[in-house]
Amino acid sequence: MHGVATLGFVSVLPPLIAIVLAFWTRDTILSLGIACVIGVFLAGEGLLGFPNLMKQALGNEGFSWIFLLEIFIGILIAFFQRTGAIQSFSEIIGRRQRSRKRIEISTWFMGLFVFFSDYFSPVFVGTTMRKVTDKVKMSREKLAYICDSTSAPVSVIVPITGWAVFISGLLIGLGPIQNETDALAVFTKSIPFNFYAVLSVVLVGLIASGIIKDFGPMRKAELRAQQEGKLIRDGSTPLISKELTNIDPYFKNKLLSIRWNFFLPVLIIITIALGTYIGLGSAKTMEAFLAATVFLGIIMRFQGIPTKDIMDTALNGIKGIMPAVMILVFAYTINALSEQMGTATYLIQITEAWLNPGLLPAITFLLAAVIAFSTGTSWGTFGIMIPLAVPLAIGFSGGEIDMIVLSTIAAVAGGGVFGDHCSPLSDTTILASTGAAVDHIDHVRTQIPYAVLVGIIGLVIYLTLGLLGL
Template sequence: MGIATTLTTAVAHAASTTPTEGAGSDPGWVSVLPPVVAIAAALLSRQVLPSLFLGVWVGAWLVQGLTVSGLWFGLLDVPNRWVLEAIAPPDGDSSHASIMIFTILIGGLVGIIACNGGTMGIVKAVTRWTTSRRRGQTVTGALGLVIFFDDYANTLVIGNSMRPVTDRLRISREKLAYIVDSTSAPVASLALISTWIGFEVGLIEEALASAGIDESAYGVFVSSLPYRFYPVLALLLVFAVALSGRDIGSMRRAEQRALSGQVSRRDDLASGSDDELAAKEGAPHRLVNAVVPLLVLVGATLGFLFVTGEGSGVREIVGSADSYASLIYGSILAVVVAGVMTVAQRVLSLGETVRAWFAGVKSVIYVLIVLVLAWSLSAVADELGTADYVAGLLGDSIAPWLLPAVLFVVAAATAFATGTSWGTMAILMPLAVPLSVAVSELSGVTGEALLPGLFAAVSTVLAGAVWGDHVSPISDTTVLSSLASGCDPVDHVRTQMPYAFLAGGVSVVALLGVGAGLPWWVVWPLALAAVLGGLRLLGRHTEEEPDHGRVEVDVREGAAQRTDG
């Protein structure tokens, strides 16, 4: 509730503030320039850091005023104001710093379990089930469902843990990033117990109150799940791709490249140096040295969600918990446990363990820089009123049957432009609920008959925000998913986009059906069939060896060999 209130207040303040001082009397369209410039530059240059910096600089220039001096002072403001405020916001919000600390701790944890042989223990154990590329992808997707409580934890843990396995199965880093990204936010946004739920329910509660609707916010959240087409279809598509062996467009080319032995287009983006994060020579490859710290991470984080939460029921407690503190508590305990186990078994000395931790921290420096620049760009967009301008494109009136689909598209466009799903939800939810009620009442719908439209409106905002977050190069989860998988963020976006458009396009059509009056239970089978049919129509089998033998992993040499049987 506190997060929701803070964000909603910030949005209201931004909406009441003049976006620029020098952009003219109607600066609305100008406000989209920073994210558009950053996204276009990233897609064209395939370089994320300079593209993000350029976007922030353009935004800072707009804030200063479109003058020569404004261009100069805007450049100076990039590090002195926008980057600084991204790390330490003036309002005292510590969420960004918490994410940075959590990322550093996870990087250090990965460094320790890599150098003590624990990661190779995972490789040995998992490859007993991942005996083919299809099984490797399926197992990775299944692990994404297991860590359901937080999207950041999901991407960092699974991306780093499964990368050695998928490398040896000759699965491209782009495919790993796609699986990690498409089983993180979709799962966390759907889960009845997750770090997302308190934020989502808080937004819904405020929106219901502003619209004068006396309904349980959590009840509305649960009732909206049948209309949450995109997250579910995105998850279905992950497993359909894994099991069918079909890939679309640039992903198929990436998979063909991986089959030739090059799993990554850019080897320099692997998480850390191969030498620094390689297992110490002679270190035993013990699964327990990786599994125990990871279980501590998951278990402690879940435990602290209950400790820091309040309420009478499990859902209420977890929904009100301090998710950032819980993630930090869980990660520091995991690091301590990993370090103690490593030193106690004399696998590494204390000094070697510290060096391993620091090697892991160095591997996430690039992640942190991109995150800070992405947050800076989001702050510039907020200052300019980018999201409010996009939301205003809805207009004053709209046909009732079009409303769910239009809300999805607007939420998707807003999240794509700003790179934040949470910010998009905070901006649009207060608009979507009253708009849904007003449109329904104008059509003569009153009383309980309003509820299906209300549920659909709530659900489409949440689902559209996840879609836009998936295809935005400046999204923090996009960055974390790609870099935890050792993949270039732009390569990740380019290869994931066809799948997101397939699931998103089917979702829009499904929402049009719901808006036209079809029950959700009639629309769902049609939507599922459409996604599977679309994959079959657009996807092609990636070329593999003619036999279907078992992949044996020689952990010592790091080579994948195929044998008969």
């Protein structure tokens, strides 16, 4: 890490400008665009720096993958609405879960169940539960929070997800961790020490059940929804356009089979994602959505919906998902800029001097949170922090896998998710806003107090363990 060039404090300015502007203007796309342009000039790249940066950031497999995933998600949501599947599912849930509290708890449980993909979970839960939660006047901000805080936190504490495989892969070769079996075993042992992720999931359940009352901006959003019937703030810009929210069922007077139009496509997604994870070691989420989209398109034609209508619906789905795609475009661009400018390297350099055995998990947690907040990527944070922090922990422990090592691994994982939850640049946070059809900055603003509460508790626990000598 020390060999990577960094522009020092200047490297922190582009993500900082993006985040400050996003909260000030409430326009995430504009804020990210301005920050990218300023960052290019700060890096000394000149006028051609911006298009060159975008080509570099977007012309790769990583962006292509999430771009296609977003497109297929948009088409599938449009198909669900055109066939009436969402309405039918909402009616079924609504009949069985009449009270507001039971619906909130059901949404929480659904987020826990769809643990295998942090990309699928917030979009699926938000889209399927939105009409149900709208009926009981639950704010879209609350729905986005439940979706977001049961996606990444669950994915990082279940040892059979892509997150577990990724983190385990980074551990191979560090100290006594010689192969993937050792790595997965160590990761599994670290799960109880991932206080942020575990407590985040618990807090959602406590709030959904009413044991802990809403507070901060979320309380205002909930009062607005219940007392004024306004599910979103006046003047807000939901992160999903009217092309996708205003699609009516093709057949007005009859409901098509929910089994064929909803449950089977969802089963296809789950089967392919889990099957490829078990068989290939990597969940093919994008391919799963593609297969479900093609299947449902064929079913719609057999059910009597004209081909032209199916294609128009698909195009509306693509149009509707474009606000989220544009944010991802600029988020990837500013992340590439941060990498060029050495943002993460600078943050590590200014904190390395503080590291000691007792403070290592706490400082690791904080540093991972700051990097994830600045870059909007948990996985990027893991890739930076694990090769740095875990060898230090193993060195402090004399080459053994003890509590300091397990706590440090968990601190990287939890800190990455914590920073991700607070950052408007995060792709999973963007997807939660998309699924709930809420203004992105409104979602981030209302979620931050809950994330910070859990983050402080997690930090205190790490500090306490450090003071007790682990």
